[in-house]
Amino acid sequence: MHLATVLFALASSIQPCAGYVAQSRLNDLHCTKTTVAILGGGMAGVTAAQALANASVTDFLIVEYRDTLGGRVRHTEFGKDPNGDPYVIELGANWVQGLGSATTENPIWRLAQKYSLQNTYSNYDSILTYNETGYTDYSHILDEYSVARQKASEHAGQILNNNLQDMTARSGLALAGWNPRRDDMAAQAVEWWNWDWEGAYSPETSSFVFGVAGENLTFNQFGDDNNLILDPRGYSSIIHGEATTFLTPNDPRLLLNTQVSEIHHSPNGITIHNSDGTCISAAYAICTFSVGVLQQSNAVSFTPSLPAWKQTAIAKFNMGTYTKIFMQFNESFWPPETQFFLYASPTTRGYYPVFQSLSAPGFLSPDSNILFVTLVETQAYRAERQSNAETQAEILAVLALMFPDKQIPTPTAFTYPRWSTEPWSYGSYSNWPAGTTLEMHQNLRANVNRLWFAGEATSAQYFGFLHGAWFEGKEAGENVAALLGDECSKTSNSGRGDCKGRKHYGVLHGTTPLGAYTGVNGWGVNSTDIL
Ligand SMILES: Cc1cc2nc3c(=O)[nH]c(=O)nc-3n(C[C@H](O)[C@H](O)[C@H](O)COP(=O)(O)OP(=O)(O)OC[C@H]3O[C@@H](n4cnc5c(N)ncnc54)[C@H](O)[C@@H]3O)c2cc1C
Ligand SMILES: *[C@@H]1O[C@H](CO)[C@@H](O)[C@H](O)[C@H]1NC(C)=O
Numbered sequence: 205m206h207l208a209t210v211l212f213a214l215a216s217s218i219q220p221c222a223g224y225v226a227q228s229r230l231n232d233l234h235c236t237k238t239t240v241a242i243l244g245g246g247m248a249g250v251t252a253a254q255a256l257a258n259a260s261v262t263d264f265l266i267v268e269y270r271d272t273l274g275g276r277v278r279h280t281e282f283g284k285d286p287n288g289d290p291y292v293i294e295l296g297a298n299w300v301q302g303l304g305s306a307t308t309e310n311p312i313w314r315l316a317q318k319y320s321l322q323n324t325y326s327n328y329d330s331i332l333t334y335n336e337t338g339y340t341d342y343s344h345i346l347d348e349y350s351v352a353r354q355k356a357s358e359h360a361g362q363i364l365n366n367n368l369q370d371m372t373a374r375s376g377l378a379l380a381g382w383n384p385r386r387d388d389m390a391a392q393a394v395e396w397w398n399w400d401w402e403g404a405y406s407p408e409t410s411s412f413v414f415g416v417a418g419e420n421l422t423f424n425q426f427g428d429d430n431n432l433i434l435d436p437r438g439y440s441s442i443i444h445g446e447a448t449t450f451l452t453p454n455d456p457r458l459l460l461n462t463q464v465s466e467i468h469h470s471p472n473g474i475t476i477h478n479s480d481g482t483c484i485s486a487a488y489a490i491c492t493f494s495v496g497v498l499q500q501s502n503a504v505s506f507t508p509s510l511p512a513w514k515q516t517a518i519a520k521f522n523m524g525t526y527t528k529i530f531m532q533f534n535e536s537f538w539p540p541e542t543q544f545f546l547y548a549s550p551t552t553r554g555y556y557p558v559f560q561s562l563s564a565p566g567f568l569s570p571d572s573n574i575l576f577v578t579l580v581e582t583q584a585y586r587a588e589r590q591s592n593a594e595t596q597a598e599i600l601a602v603l604a605l606m607f608p609d610k611q612i613p614t615p616t617a618f619t620y621p622r623w624s625t626e627p628w629s630y631g632s633y634s635n636w637p638a639g640t641t642l643e644m645h646q647n648l649r650a651n652v653n654r655l656w657f658a659g660e661a662t663s664a665q666y667f668g669f670l671h672g673a674w675f676e677g678k679e680a681g682e683n684v685a686a687l688l689g690d691e692c693s694k695t696s697n698s699g700r701g702d703c704k705g706r707k708h709y710g711v712l713h714g715t716t717p718l719g720a721y722t723g724v725n726g727w728g729v730n731s732t733d734i735l
């Protein structure tokens with residue numbers, strides 16, 4: 205029997221609960237039928253499925269490219285511990301960013317505690333500064349940046365609250381007094397560490413207002429602390445763990461190793477075509493693919509073409525690349541107590557700028573001798589096109605400059621992911637570009653017919669972060685569950701806000717009047733605005 209037929213037989217044996225009313229869908233006889241197709245099994249997809257299950261909508265399928273759940277939360281075995289067993293390192297998401305409190309809970313921190321993930325407070329003040337002559341103390345520049353940044357944050361707040369025009373972070377920082385010369389490489393390194401390292405883009409590209417607002421909304425709300433997850437089960441075990449709350453072992457509703465290639469959408473339903481020739485016919489779909497995937501027209505195609513407002517939003521948003529390059533040595537030649545080492549290249553901004561030690565107290569283990577260095581944007585694209593050997597040689601040359609008194613040994617293990625070319629991700633996480641209004645962003649998250657969108661990038665508040673993916677998955681799942689519910693199925697109630705789709709904007713304006721919108725947690729655009 206054909207696999208799709210088996211899956212159809214199994215999927216259709218799952219009976220919907222009372223209170224949930226089947227709705228029309230395209231009846232393609234060859235396709236597996238389901239009520240909701242969830243496209244992607246990362247944090248957003250799994251959370252959307254859980255929200256549906258919580259609302260007693262159990263007839264769904266999760267379609268995932270990879271052989272496992274987790275998406276951009278992804279680990280690998282690496283190097284050897286003293287017993288010869290491998291360590292586990294995180295290639296994607298690594299921190300819980302802002303731990304929250306009893307009143308403002310970061311859902312990711314709650315899950316980290318639920319599954320007892322091993323984690324350590326990441327101390328961004330534990331940093332030493334270097335340049336091409338070795339250790340050289342330019343930490344006073346870190347303080348100068350902080351002063352300007354405080355001023356810039358307040359200015360960004362004034363722009364946001366008075367509905368004034370956005371600018372680049374470069375301009376916003378300059379107006380606050382942070383305007384380093386292009387040849388002041390120590391200041392360039394400090395700026396990279398403070399801006400690019402988080403945003404995965406330079407201040408020239410990033411939105412001033414939404415870059416600052418995004419940091420504020422996470423760190424003012426959940427607190428400044430970032431804890432690094434290092435757990436032998438991997439950070440993704442929170443996603444696997446939550447999936448087991450609503451999926452059974454070998455649940456037929458989870459289709460792994462399945463690449464969606466084409467999405468047909470209409471007001472009556474969705475048909476998904478996969479690269480293996482199978483197809484799925486659904487009443488609704490929730491697409492959680494990254495902005496990077498949506499931007500690659502050869503990755504997934506839409507029939508009919510997405511409307512201009514949606515295409516514009518996808519083309520307009522930015523997908524950053526953040527590349528962590530891991531090395532294990534036979535010994536630690538760097539200061540054992542320090543967490544971060546900032547390097548100012550004499551020629552090239554962002555050239556192997558931040559090294560991070562996993563041998564520091566509280567991290568993997570003092571004898572792990574693992575160091576990793578992070579690149580973003582053009583330097584990441586360049587390194588991701590190189591061989592491991594080429595990149596390793598460049599890094600060893602930098603380490604030799606940073607530690608001139610040491611003999612730098614050849615790494616005993618070396619690895620890094622290629623996020624910019626990964627066909628299920630095409631980048632690491634999104635960045636809000638300058639000149640993008642809340643309305644334009646809302647067009648990224650608005651549904652097209654019965655095709656819904658969710659993921660880190662659709663979060664106006666928490667774009668880029670894992671908790672953004674969680675909130676957006678939950679909300680899309682709840683929205684679709686409401687559409688399927690009794691209340692919305694009665695035509696007399698179809699005027700209800702949550703019985704319609706999300707609002708989108710056919711005409712974009714230069715700014716978005718913030719006062720008009722009170723969305724999730726009092727910020728952003730209303731999620732269930734009437735079309
Ligand atoms: C290097 C890196 C570092 C990061 N660091 C942090 C951090 O420290 N803290 C933090 O909070 N966040 C961090 N993030 C961001 C965080 O990982 C993401 O915000 C989050 O995992 C996104 O979840 P998602 O469900 O929106 O998307 P994804 O995880 O991308 O899920 C989408 C799923 O869709 C699947 N898919 C794609 N195309 C197809 C297709 N054609 N057919 C079928 N399936 C498909 C993918 O395989 C994937 O599983 C980092 C990300 C990266 C890459
Ligand atoms: C589903 O319900 C459980 C139990 O109440 C809750 O812990 C979980 O957060 C809910 N999931 C979503 C996505 O709302």
Ligand SMILES: *[C@@H]1O[C@H](CO)[C@@H](O)[C@H](O)[C@H]1NC(C)=O
Pocket residue numbers: 357358359360361362364413416417420424
């Ligand atoms: C960011 O937070 C600061 C307080 O720390 C506040 O003064 C500022 O207005 C906020 N800016 C934005 C854009 O939210």
Ligand SMILES: *[C@@H]1O[C@H](CO)[C@@H](O)[C@H](O)[C@H]1NC(C)=O
Pocket residue numbers: 335336337340341389390550
């Ligand atoms: C690197 O630091 C040394 C010592 O402080 C200094 O003499 C040199 O000018 C610095 N290099 C650059 C490019 O600034």
Ligand SMILES: *[C@@H]1O[C@H](CO)[C@@H](O)[C@H](O)[C@H]1NC(C)=O
Pocket residue numbers: 534535611612613614
């Ligand atoms: C590590 O390897 C280097 C050679 O690459 C060697 O000189 C050094 O003694 C080794 N250190 C230990 C602790 O074995």
Ligand SMILES: *[C@@H]1O[C@H](CO)[C@@H](O)[C@H](O)[C@H]1NC(C)=O
Pocket residue numbers: 720721722723730733
């Ligand atoms: C947004 O939702 C809030 C309630 O959550 C409502 O008071 C407000 O009027 C809505 N705004 C718009 C523009 O619909």
